[in-house]
Amino acid sequence: MPRSPRAKVLWFARLEYRFHAWRERRARARGLRPAVAGFPGYGTEEWVRVLGRVLIAPPLKRTAAGDSASLRGWRSFAAVPVGYAQVTVTIEGVSHEVVADRGGVIDATLPASLAPGWQTVSMRVEGSEPTETRVFVVGSDIRFGVVSDIDDTVMVTALPRPLLAAWNSFVVDEHARQPVPGMAVMLERLSREHPGAPVIYLSTGAWNVAPTLTRFMRRHLFPAGSFLLTDWGPTHDRWFRSGRDHKEQNLRRLAAEFPHVKWLLVGDDGQHDDSIYTGFAIEHPESVAAVAIRRLLPAEAVLAGGRTVVDDHSAADVPWVSESDGAGLLERLEDVGVVSRDA
Numbered sequence: 001m002p003r004s005p006r007a008k009v010l011w012f013a014r015l016e017y018r019f020h021a022w023r024e025r026r027a028r029a030r031g032l033r034p035a036v037a038g039f040p041g042y043g044t045e046e047w048v049r050v051l052g053r054v055l056i057a058p059p060l061k062r063t064a065a066g067d068s069a070s071l072r073g074w075r076s077f078a079a080v081p082v083g084y085a086q087v088t089v090t091i092e093g094v095s096h097e098v099v100a101d102r103g104g105v106i107d108a109t110l111p112a113s114l115a116p117g118w119q120t121v122s123m124r125v126e127g128s129e130p131t132e133t134r135v136f137v138v139g140s141d142i143r144f145g146v147v148s149d150i151d152d153t154v155m156v157t158a159l160p161r162p163l164l165a166a167w168n169s170f171v172v173d174e175h176a177r178q179p180v181p182g183m184a185v186m187l188e189r190l191s192r193e194h195p196g197a198p199v200i201y202l203s204t205g206a207w208n209v210a211p212t213l214t215r216f217m218r219r220h221l222f223p224a225g226s227f228l229l230t231d232w233g234p235t236h237d238r239w240f241r242s243g244r245d246h247k248e249q250n251l252r253r254l255a256a257e258f259p260h261v262k263w264l265l266v267g268d269d270g271q272h273d274d275s276i277y278t279g280f281a282i283e284h285p286e287s288v289a290a291v292a293i294r295r296l297l298p299a300e301a302v303l304a305g306g307r308t309v310v311d312d313h314s315a316a317d318v319p320w321v322s323e324s325d326g327a328g329l330l331e332r333l334e335d336v337g338v339v340s341r342d343a
Contacts, residue, residue: 023080027056034082036106036123038133039210042198042226044257045114048135050098051227052106053207054085054125079208081105082125090122090130103231105207116142116196118224136198136226138258144194144289146187146225147254148266149273150203150213153294154183154222179220180294182326189330190264191223193339198261199225202250204243204271207231244272251280255287262289264338266329269322270296281316290319290338292329 039051057079081104089096091112098108106123116139122130138145151157156178191199205213207229217224230246254263265280265288267273274293281288291313313320321332333339 021083024056024082027080032056033128034085034125035128036087036125036131037211038121038123038131039207039229040133040214040224040226041121041135042200043109043112043114043135043137045116045137045140046111047109048091048112048114048119048121048137050089050091050106050108050110050121050123050133050135052087052123052131052133053210054082054087054100054104054106055079056082085125087123087125090124101231103207105231136224138198138261139196142196142198142258143260143262144264145198145200145254145258145261146190146264146266147200147202147251148187148225149268149271150201150205152180152268152270152296153266153273154180154187154201155213155216156180177216179216179222180325182328182330183294184220184222184326186326186330186333187223187266188221189339190333198258199223200228200254201225202228202247203230204246205229244276247272247276248280251276252284255280255284259287261287263287264289264333265291266294267292268294268296278313278316281313281318285317288316288318290321290333290336291316292333293320293322294326294329295322295324 034054034056037053037055039053041049041051043049083100083102083104085100085104087098087100087106089098089106089108089110091110092114094112096108096110098106098110100106114135114137116137118134119137120132120134122132124130148154187199191197201213201217210227210229213227216222228246228250230243251265254261265273265277267277277288277291277293281291319336319338321329321336323329323332330339334341
């Protein structure tokens with residue numbers, strides 16, 4: 001009797017875990033030990049969402065200035081994830097024990113009493129040196145925030161086309177990646193006009209590229225923000241994780257965690273941002289300040305496999321703007337009153 005599709009995927013997920021466990025044993029046999037890579041999280045004055053990943057990886061090469069050497073994309077995926085590792089998270093001297101998931105990802109909400117703004121927490125695994133990471137604490141008086149996609153919104157990637165996505169992710173040197181014109185200026189302007197506002201970079205990209213994205217954002221002067229990425233690979237019921245589900249679930253979570261914040265949702269028309277944001281705005285109109293969609297250029301749209309625009313946004317009942325770059329979007333946001341003209 002043939003196996004059901006569900007059983008086949010469960011078998012594949014188990015195989016993936018066994019493969020990583022085999023890689024972990026080999027790495028430990030060579031004397032390598034796990035460490036925690038911390039990713040920027042967020043929280044309130046009462047709790048924080050701490051993000052990171054437990055990995056076994058060789059030391060990164062450094063330049064003379066002490067920065068990470070330029071890397072090809074495939075090196076971001078070469079580290080070995082350590083599943084179900086026990087991690088100690090320390091916040092203001094208080095330690096918490098958390099367990100990473102099957103892919104080594106740490107995503108824990110922990111009690112904390114921290115002042116608004118960027119704060120530092122530390123994580124360690126198996127007696128390793130503590131790794132410091134940051135969380136952005138949103139003050140109780142904050143009423144505005146930004147959620148932005150990354151691929152083809154702030155960074156040109158043409159991600160939906162599989163072969164080109166593989167080339168960009170695994171082959172292209174990180175310094176060859178280009179920002180979308182004007183987006184850094186637009187996001188920085190929004191951050192400056194709304195002091196204390198959180199910036200969340202919500203993407204279907206893999207956690208493996210988080211360090212690369214951090215350096216990219218810093219190099220091109222994007223405002224610092226928290227990352228909500230995903231872990232590629234099979235789940236309990238499908239071959240690959242759903243990027244759309246990842247975005248929809250995290251948007252609903254942000255609405256529940258920050259009921260008094262109205263979010264500016266920034267995306268592009270080359271994936272599903274338009275329809276995702278439309279659905280969220282209809283479901284949670286009280287949580288949306290406006291939607292800004294970057295229109296792909298004709299050549300980019302071809303590489304991205306076309307556009308997925310929802311033409312009718314009247315049901316969303318929120319300001320909706322669209323342009324091909326950050327400068328144009330900033331002007332449209334001024335027109336609808338999200339950004340003041342004399343800022």
